[in-house]
Amino acid sequence: MQIILVSNHMATVRSITLTGRHLVMAVTALVVTVLMLSSMFSYLTVRHAAEIRLPFLQDMLRNISLEEAGKTRDLVRENLANMAARLGQMQGQLMQLDTLGERLAGMAGVKIKDVKPATPTPTDGRGGPLLRPDSIDAGSLQYALDELARQVEARSETLAALESRLFDERIRKSLLPTSLPVIDGARSSGFGWRADPFTGQSALHQGLDFTAEPGTPIYAAAAGIVKSVERHPEYGNVVDIDHGDELVTRYAHASLILVKEGELVKRGQHIAAVGNTGRSTGPHLHFEVRLKGVPQNPSRFLDRDMTRLAKR
Numbered sequence: 056m057q058i059i060l061v062s063n064h065m066a067t068v069r070s071i072t073l074t075g076r077h078l079v080m081a082v083t084a085l086v087v088t089v090l091m092l093s094s095m096f097s098y099l100t101v102r103h104a105a106e107i108r109l110p111f112l113q114d115m116l117r118n119i120s121l122e123e124a125g126k127t128r129d130l131v132r133e134n135l136a137n138m139a140a141r142l143g144q145m146q147g148q149l150m151q152l153d154t155l156g157e158r159l160a161g162m163a164g165v166k167i168k169d170v171k172p173a174t175p176t177p178t179d180g181r182g183g184p185l186l187r188p189d190s191i192d193a194g195s196l197q198y199a200l201d202e203l204a205r206q207v208e209a210r211s212e213t214l215a216a217l218e219s220r221l222f223d224e225r226i227r228k229s230l231l232p233t234s235l236p237v238i239d240g241a242r243s244s245g246f247g248w249r250a251d252p253f254t255g256q257s258a259l260h261q262g263l264d265f266t267a268e269p270g271t272p273i274y275a276a277a278a279g280i281v282k283s284v285e286r287h288p289e290y291g292n293v294v295d296i297d298h299g300d301e302l303v304t305r306y307a308h309a310s311l312i313l314v315k316e317g318e319l320v321k322r323g324q325h326i327a328a329v330g331n332t333g334r335s336t337g338p339h340l341h342f343e344v345r346l347k348g349v350p351q352n353p354s355r356f357l358d359r360d361m362t363r364l365a366k367r
Contacts, residue, residue, distance in 0.1 A: 135196060138196055138200075139196060142196070142199055142200065142203065145203055145207075146203065149203070149206055149207065149210065152210045152214070153210070155214075156210065156213055156214060156217060159214070159217040159218075159221065160217055229277060229278045229322055230277050230278055230279065230298040230299055230300075230302070231277055231298070231302075231356060232276035232277040232298065232302075232304045232344055232353070232356045232357075233276065233277065233356050233357060234274065234275075234276045234277065234322055234323055234357075235274070235276070235357060236265065236273055236274055236275070236276050236304075236306060236340060236342050237265040237267050237271060237272075237273060237274070237329065237340050237342075238272070238274070239267060239268075239271055240265035240266055240267035240271060240329070240339075240340065241265065241266050241267075242263055242264065242265060242266075243264045243265070243266040243339060244260055244263070244264035245260070245263060245354070246260060246261070246262060246263060246350075246352040246353060246354060247259070247260060247352070248260070252336050253334070253336075261343055261350035262305065262307075262341050262342050262343035262344070262350065262353060263341075263342045263343075263353045263354065263357075264339050264340070264341055264342075265329075265339055265340040265342065266337070266338070266339045267329045267338060267339065267340065268329065268338060269310055269328075269329055269330060269331065269338040270310065270311075270328045270329060270330075271328065271329040271338075271340075272325050272327075272328060272329075273306050273309060273325070273326055273327040273328060273329060273340055274323050274324060274325055274326065275296060275304075275320045275321065275322060275323065275324045275326050276296075276304050276322070276342070276344075276356070276357075277296075277298050277304065277322050278298070278319075278320065278321050278322045279296040279297050279298040279299070279304070279319075279320060280296065280297050280317065280318070280319055280320070281294060281295070281296055281297075281314050281315060281316050281317060281318045281319075281320060281326075282295040282296060282297040282303060282316070283295045283316055284312055284314065284315060284316050286332075287307070287333060288333065288334070289333050289334040290305070290307035290308065290333045290334075290341065291307060291308040291309065291330065291331075291332025291333025291334070291335060292307075292308070292309040292310065292311070292312055292327070292330060292332045292333070293305060293306065293307040293308075293309070293333070294306050294309070294312050294314060294326060294327055296320060296326075301346060301347045301348070302344070302345075302346050303344075303345045303346075304342070304343065304344055304345075305341075305342070305343035305344075305345065306326065306327055306340060306341075306342060307333060307340070307341035307342075307343070308329075308330055308331060308332050308333050308335045308338075308339060308340060308341050309327040309328060309329065309330045309332065309340070310327075310328050310329065310330025310331070310332060310338075311327060311328040311330065312326070312327045313325060313326055313327055313328075314326045314327075344356060
């Protein structure tokens, strides 16, 4: 674009050439000027609204403030109500944990008070003022949450202790010889004094005899470690299993032994077969339980397992 300047006072004619760059700079300057004036007007209006004393502007600002404050209060009240409701649900779940703890304590054979400090049960006397969710403030809710967290931690420790006791009890029971060593067999001779089958004289029988067909499986009465496997002149083929705490079971007169010394065996594992080796009048299993080397009546252990099965 070219602009020609003509004047009576000028001897010559002058011309000014405007390019696109000049137009862009002019438009930019105009826009910046308008924005600066608008921002200044808005700042002065809001900043000095109270000083200017414009009623309509003050009413508008007051309404905006009240609306924002109302929305904030409603949001806070709604969040508090939701948190209070959730707190009630968690307290109900905590009571369920208490009930579960009582059942686990019964299974472990202990009382819950022996594991943790006594706590009120749902049947205890209860009371107090009614605080609805909309009447609970943030401070009270935070205190309730902290108290609930403490109770949950205490319950967790209690359940962990009960789990440990149950595990110990399970291990202890797995090491007690309460499983029948011969399933398809009949008890032919009990523990105690009897007439010796060879001499007919009174003699102490230190175990139980189970009559069965040759080759009938013999099972470990409890978990343990094979203490010894040997050929004995009286016991024949015999295997001893150590169950810890100086408790040992003995399986004698076997025709075949399937385990070796030092081997870890499980309860009910097939360890040998019924035979007629050693000082024996016929195929049977001679089963002993020894505590600290002293023979015990195996029926005291085996009958306990049979009683438990009968109660099922």
